[in-house]
Amino acid sequence: GQQVQQSPASLVLQEGENAELQCNFSSTATRLQWFYQHPGGRLVSLFYNPSGTKHTGRLTSTTVTNERRSSLHISSSQTTDSGTYFCAIDGAGNTGKLIFGLGTTLQVQP
Amino acid sequence: EAAVTQSPRSKVAVTGGKVTLSCHQTNNHDYMYWYRQDTGHGLRLIHYSYVADSTEKGDIPDGYKASRPSQENFSLILELASLSQTAVYFCASGRGEVFFGKGTRLTVV
Numbered sequence: 082g083q084q085v086q087q088s089p090a091s092l093v094l095q096e097g098e099n100a101e102l103q104c105n106f107s108s109t110a111t112r113l114q115w116f117y118q119h120p121g122g123r124l125v126s127l128f129y130n131p132s133g134t135k136h137t138g139r140l141t142s143t144t145v146t147n148e149r150r151s152s153l154h155i156s157s158s159q160t161t162d163s164g165t166y167f168c169a170i171d172g173a174g175n176t177g178k179l180i181f182g183l184g185t186t187l188q189v190q191p
Numbered sequence: 192e193a194a195v196t197q198s199p200r201s202k203v204a205v206t207g208g209k210v211t212l213s214c215h216q217t218n219n220h221d222y223m224y225w226y227r228q229d230t231g232h233g234l235r236l237i238h239y240s241y242v243a244d245s246t247e248k249g250d251i252p253d254g255y256k257a258s259r260p261s262q263e264n265f266s267l268i269l270e271l272a273s274l275s276q277t278a279v280y281f282c283a284s285g286r287g288e289v290f291f292g293k294g295t296r297l298t299v300v
Contacts, residue, residue, distance in 0.1 A: 114289060122279055122294045129288035167233070169289075177222040177241060177286050178249060181233040 083108050087168055087182035094189045100155040102185045104168030112171040113144050114179065115153050119164055127153070127166075158189045194218060197282050197292035204299050210269040212295050214282030223265040224249070224283045225257060228294075234281065240265055272299045 084107040094100055104113075115127040128135050128142040130151065135142050139158075144151040155162055165186045169179035195216045204210045216223065224239040236249030238257035246257040254276060256268040265284075269276055277299045282292040 112287060116291070122296070124281060124283075124291040124294075126288060126290060169234075172236075178224060178236045178239055179234075179289055181235075183231070183233045 083110075083170060083172055083180045085168055085170055085180055085182035087166075087185050089185060090183070091186040092188070094158045094187070096158060096160055096189055096191050098158050098189075100158055100162075100187060102153040102155070102166050102168075102187075104151040104153070104182060106149050106151075106168075106170050106180075109146060109149065110170035112179070113151055114169050115142055115151070116167040116169065117164055118167060118184070124167070155187075158187075160189045160191055163187055163189050195282055195284050195290055195292035197280075197295050199295060200293065201296040202298070204269075204272045204297065206272060206274060206299055208272050210272050210276075210297065210299075212267040212269075212280055212282075212297070214265045214267075214292060215263055216265075216282075216284040216290075217263065218284060218290070219262070220284035220286065221262070222284060222286045222289075223259065224289070225255075225265070225267045226281045226283065226291075227251065228279045228281060237267065237280075274299050 086105045088103045130142045132146045139156045141154040165184040167184045169181045172178040172180045225237045226234040240246045240259040258266045280295045
């Protein structure tokens with residue numbers, strides 16, 4: 082079945098540094114979404130980005146569908162960016178469900 | 192952003208007891224989902240629904256039932272709670288972009 086690999090598993094940055102999070106998936110995805118999970122647990126949608134590049138604030142998501150990969154770039158990291166970032170793609174069949182990677186845990190130190 | 196509300200936010204249940212987790216969305220989404228999150232496993236789909244009065248099994252449905260009495264409401268039911276069902280449960284809605292609730296932390300003792 083569809084698989085999602087995220088890298089790195091964890092990352093420690095100093096405040097102000099940039100980060101690049103990777104998401105690779107096993108089959109062509111028609112839906113791809115990046116989420117941020119607060120340390121307290123809530124999942125927040127960052128990007129719905131099945132193809133191309135999208136920006137919001139200091140975040141940029143780039144998905145290259147035919148290469149089955151997506152990236153999330155965080156520029157000028159802040160301590161408030163700390164948390165876990167998940168990539169998710171559509172599962173097999175027309176179920177609407179998402180298949181999640183295991184996430185990248187980011188820690189930004191002051 | 193789409194609003195998905197879960198209740199309760201946390202619960203302690205006794206082994207063998209019945210637990211009902213509720214979810215309400217106000218965005219007119221057809222699709223709703225229940226996911227479970229465990230350390231090391233990411234999020235896994237338990238049940239989902241794409242229309243009221245109908246539910247479908249996800250990837251890990253054993254030990255769980257679901258109910259979709261209306262488009263807005265989707266419940267997850269643990270008829271006989273077990274220790275292994277201690278986890279954080281997330282409800283979500285949407286078909287293209289998906290939106291999640293804040294989660295319910297369930298502890299079975």
